[in-house]
Amino acid sequence: MELKYYRYFAKQYPLTVVGTLIILIIGLVALVAPLISPHDPLQLHLADRLLPPGHTYLLGTDEMGRDLFSRIIYGARLSLAAGVGIVSIAGIFGTVLGSVSGFLGGKTDLIIMRLMDIMLAFPSLVLALALSAALGPNFRNSILAVAVVKIPVYVRLVRGQTLSVKEKHFVKAAQTFGASKVWIISRHIIPNCLAPVMVQATLGIGEAILIAAALSFIGLGAQPPAAEWGAMVSVGRTYLLDQWWYATFPGIAIFITVVGFNLFGDGVRDLLDPRFRH
């Protein structure tokens, strides 16, 4: 019976299944990175600089003779951390701000929402670039910067949701019993906004990984010698015309990971939102 259900699901949503598999594989790779990588990702082999893909070094080596394959395996940890970290931070702050804004209304609402509108007046990558330059270029700050830039998305979503939830009878009832605002927001409003936030967060992971990698690429995220995919493409760019493998493989890793999250996110939205169901 269960198997039949899975088979039906796979047939109905083949792309979602592909996405889920990609995420599971990348997640597993990140988890067991030390066990499966053939070399130490930071170990220099100066005699083996810029070797093409081959037996000893499956995907070739970089300008310091480090094994690219091992570095790409370890890179999965940083990119997954970036993607999940960004949507978690943005999701949590966005949910709190959005629910407060929607529930309290009035001036608080006006100020929060105007501020969010203004943040949306900046292209994402541009504001993330400015913020991460101001915070100082490193991996942690680049994640913080992208998270801040993504907060308005969640604020708008949760505020809209809050406006409809706060009219429900159970909220009115809680108010009659004299429940505090903090209690109502945290116990009644936020739990009822979580489903759409989760969908939005899932859909946002792919984009978050891309922006974080782009920041690393332009020198504002992870700094060398960190095995971060965007930073690897950035250095590999110098050697592009003669050592094609250097910039190519880390980029493929980013691409596959983001495709996985986007397929998965699309599927989750289709499943939970009847408007998108086939």
Added chain:
Amino acid sequence: MNTSKFVAKRLGQLVLVLLGVTLVTFLVSHVVPGDPARMLIGQRADEQTLAAMRQALGLDKPVWIQYLNYLWGLIHGDLGTSIRTQRPVLNELLSFFPATVELTLFAMGFAVSIGILLGLLSATFRDTLTDHATRILAILGVSTPLFWLGLMALLLFYKYLGWLPGSGRLDPLINPPTHITGLYVVDSLISGDWIALKSSILHLVLPSLCLGYIQLATIARLVRASMIEVLELDYIKTASANGIPRSRIIYRHALRNALIPTVTIIGLTFGELLGGAILTETIFAWPGMGKFVVDSISFLDFPAIMGFTLVVATVYVLINMVVDLLYPLLDPQIKGVH
């Protein structure tokens, strides 16, 4: 509300949004960094210069006075001095501005024309192979790292096939056309400089297709959704009941209404393109504002970075206002609503 009132209201909002934009850039440049003075003059400055800088910036004054000083400077076109080039940031950005405009316009033209076409095909051949192919293309489009796509395009079309030039706006041996607009394609057309025209178009192909590709898919999906919605409306059903051929219904009756929401998307897409230009210009050594800002990053040239942020946000806000103002012209129903 009539059109002039609508325009006046939008212009009022514009001023507020631009003030908001300066507030954000002020916060990012004066409040977020631990030591704004050091950020503004660079890491190598000595203590004496730093102290003088703090004094000059008025960092000892209350934050709101600092903000007013900052605004006062902006009104006078003072975006600071670049640490790297030692020239005023505004002059630097203005000199790189036309190249970025040319690149984003070409990318936009590509993304919009092919995007609308694909969206239209998907909507009219719904749930067929074409439709599924566009859907997959859309997912691949939003999943591709733009900076990596550019590098791969360089490898294929520049190195291996040798079809297209890989960097810059013109062949190094060709003189730029007479400066009129700063857009090489337009300038060489006006001055009849066919050699420069050919070279500048060839140089635009790779960067603008890469930049546009990412947005193309988004536009295609939106046109599809909007077209499907319109095709289910009563007036379309009436038209087909009257025996009007399907192709005529699609192109004459449905498309016109389906494209109205697309105009908004075009405005919003400009933001993505201006952001994406940072990466594309870096890859293709395109001498625009994006390459300028990336070059500034390695010097931690903070005034240049903040100047770029402010200029791009302002351009983006202005474009979206123009789109908003065009809206009532395209859709007569809107006039009554506002």
